[in-house]
Amino acid sequence: MNQVLPIVQSDFYLEPYQFVIEQRMKTVLQKEKALTSTTLSEFANGHHYYGLHKSEHSWIIREWAPNATQIYLIGPFSDWKEHADFQFKKTDRGNFELQIASYLLKHQDLYKLSVHWPGGQGERIPVWVNRVVQDETTKLFSAQLWYPENTYIWKNDKKRYQPEVPLIYEAHIGMATEKEGVGSYAEFRKLVLPRIHKAGYNTIQLMAIQEHPYYGSFGYHVSSLFAPSSRFGTPEELKELIDEAHGMGIMVIMDMIHSHAVKNDLEGIGNFDGSPYQFFHEGIRREHVAWDSLCYNYGKNEVLHLLLSNIKYWLEEFHFDGYRFDGVTSMLYYDHGLSRDFTGYDMYFDGNQDEDAICYLALANKLMKDYNPNSFSIAEEMSGYPGLAAPLEAGGLGFDYRLSMGTPDYWIKLIKEQQDEAWDVGSIFYELSNKRKEEKTISYAESHDQALVGDKTIIFRLIDKEMYWNMAKDSVSLVVDRGIALHKIIRLLTFCCAGNGYLNFMGNEFGHPEWIDFPREGNDWSYKHARRQWSLVDNSDLRFGQLNAFDRAMIQLQNEQHFMEDSFIHCLMADKGDQVLAIQRKDLIFVFNLNPSESFTFYGIPVTAGKYQVLLDSDAESYGGFHRVDDQQIYYSRAEANLSDKHRVHLYLPSRTVLVLKHTPPKSIF
Secondary structure, eight states: OOOOOHHHHHOGGGGGGHHHHHHHHHHHHHHHHHHOSSOHHHHTOHHHHSEEEEOSSEEEEEEEOTTOSEEEEESGGGTTSOOGGGBOEEOSTTEEEEEEEGGGOOTTOEEEEEEEETTEEEEEOOTTOSOEEEOTTTOOEEEEOOOOSSOOOOSOOSOOOOOSSOEEEEEESTTSSSSSSOOOHHHIIIIIHHHHHHHTOOEEEEESOEEOSOGGGTTOSOSEEEEEOGGGOOHHHHHHHHHHHHHTTOEEEEEEOOSOBOOOTTTSSTTTTSOTTSSBOOGGGSBOTTTSSBOBOTTSHHHHHHHHHHHHHHHHHSOOOEEEETTHHHHHBTTTTOSOOOOSGGGGSSSOBOHHHHHHHHHHHHHHHHHOTTOEEEEOOOSOOTTTTSOGGGTSOOOSEEEOTHHHHHHHHHHHHSOGGGOOHHHHHHHHHOOOTTOOEEBOSOOGGGGBBTBOOHHHHHHTTHHHHSOBTTOOOHHHHHHHHHHHHHHHHHHHTOSSOEEEETTGGGTOOSOBOOOOGGGTTOOTTSSOOHHHHHOTTBSHHHHHHHHHHHHHHHHHHOGGGSOOEEEEEEETTTTEEEEEETTEEEEEEOOSSOOEEEEEEEEOSSEEEEEEETTSGGGTSOOOSOTTOEEEOEESSTTOSOEEEEEEEOTTEEEEEEEEOOOOOO
16 A cells, blocks of 8 residues: 555545645656756756856857757847858757857847748847846847956855745835836845835845836746846846845845746747747647736756756846745646636646646756755745645645735735624634645735735725825824724734735835836826835824834734744634634734724633733834723733633723733742
8 A cells, every 4th residue: 555645644635636646746756867867956057058158268159949940149249130250050959059259249248149940030039148138219128248347246145044934025126116217126225125124024025037028017927037137227236135135134035937928029939949839838828818928838858947947047146045936826727727716626636737837846846955955935826736835755846835825815805895893703713824734825915916006905995095185193084093903903913824924015014005007008108106105104294104113013023922933823712793803823812803893891811821911002002003002011811710720811902903912821839
């Protein structure tokens, strides 16, 4: 009898599918063996071979283009015309190579490739290019030779360790400044990084780093996998940003877009050598039915070489600490997960799964650990694929974390469909704390997705137009009071029930108003909504600073008390009628009174015997509350009856507030 896999041991509903899971594990190991006789890290060195590189006396450039018949290097050095001196030689296995004297090219020279194929020809940007720039006048993109005289010297190159609990600040470089324009790596480092450090977050997740031709795509229609977006600055400026974050003890991970690619022929790789299926699927599988993009063919070894090399490249060259893999659900299923609701386990094993993509994801995670054991990965996955964030040897795909994508959807549905008078605290606890046993999760109340035009952030759903008129501290508005109280409750509820980490999108911590809308034809190419208004939180006359102070206190609570390290979350009570919820995490008690109108005096919460001290009170004036609780008072538990070992602590619970108390056991009499 076969040994039961660990993920099956933790979920007996997987028992009928153990054979399929084992076959997937075997496929990964067989593919790794077929790809390399050494290590995955050695295999994933394509960026050291392909692309443009400097040798002692020459430049050498290589590309894989099996359908091409001729390739020319063109640029100012050839008057942007094909010239015999710059024609590539075809070598083996579809590779092309050109070697030219070092004096012919210099730092910041522009170049492209002129690629010929049977029946056609076109200008192309190299697949393995590490810098692409856009002409401000023509708006056309070109490759740019980037070989500065002085290479960047890392100042904080000491070994970094994956945080026990990632507290992630999701950020977009371009929209991180207040100006109505595109922000830069340097501006982010100088203006935003200190805010993140002060707020207490230990990880930054950077969006839109890989080059993309359309700014409004939020970076999700990638054209050049190895090129950091030049619209934000130079590669050295990105390195300096990451280096300085590391010096502050902050890890930096990147949104990795390997789920699809931009369709553009001129900027992208979809038709690089005249073949539409060089890197992508043939036929109806080539184009994504929902995203207007192209789908990689993970069954081709050359595609695996490209993508795995890309994984290693960013870790190696820019010292990123890991990745948040975008669109994992889309990768896992032939229908991209769009035609089913995943209500049964057979939907994970019924033949609709892209086994090549599953194999690739497992190899990508294995490569990360092979190259840097302290790197970590997060999967954006919403189907609930079993074993996603379990080790390969346990039957999983090797991700370190899964994003709890159902949580923001749950909050939006609750806010839209029910008045808070009807919120069921027991149901809320179940939804926020429910997770698979074998995996770690990153929880969040909202990310960039909920802030995009056409949607609304939590604060905007709660306050709406009152945001424009009544966020001054001297304004009187019941709508704003309610919105601020619920904003704090929702975020702290999500935080205290978080599985193993927490994520916030920049600005949401202080209730950033309005939505995100990148410049486009429909808004007259305006940057008004593609920025962050830090002046609002810095203005002491406004209430945004109070929400920011609460978020900082919430993050500080974890940094000082380390309660998330204890994965056990205990519901002490959930009184549906009173709308009072009490949760224990480690030695902290979180008491939520969601009741919109009732404040409770001498309310008994079942607890362990001992004394209790208030660490956080959402009703404090500094957090925009009304200071109805004496935060200095020490509370002592009382036995429910004489000689009973069951105790309660009795509290004053104002309406729409949260108290966090720390437990100290009674001193032993022995």
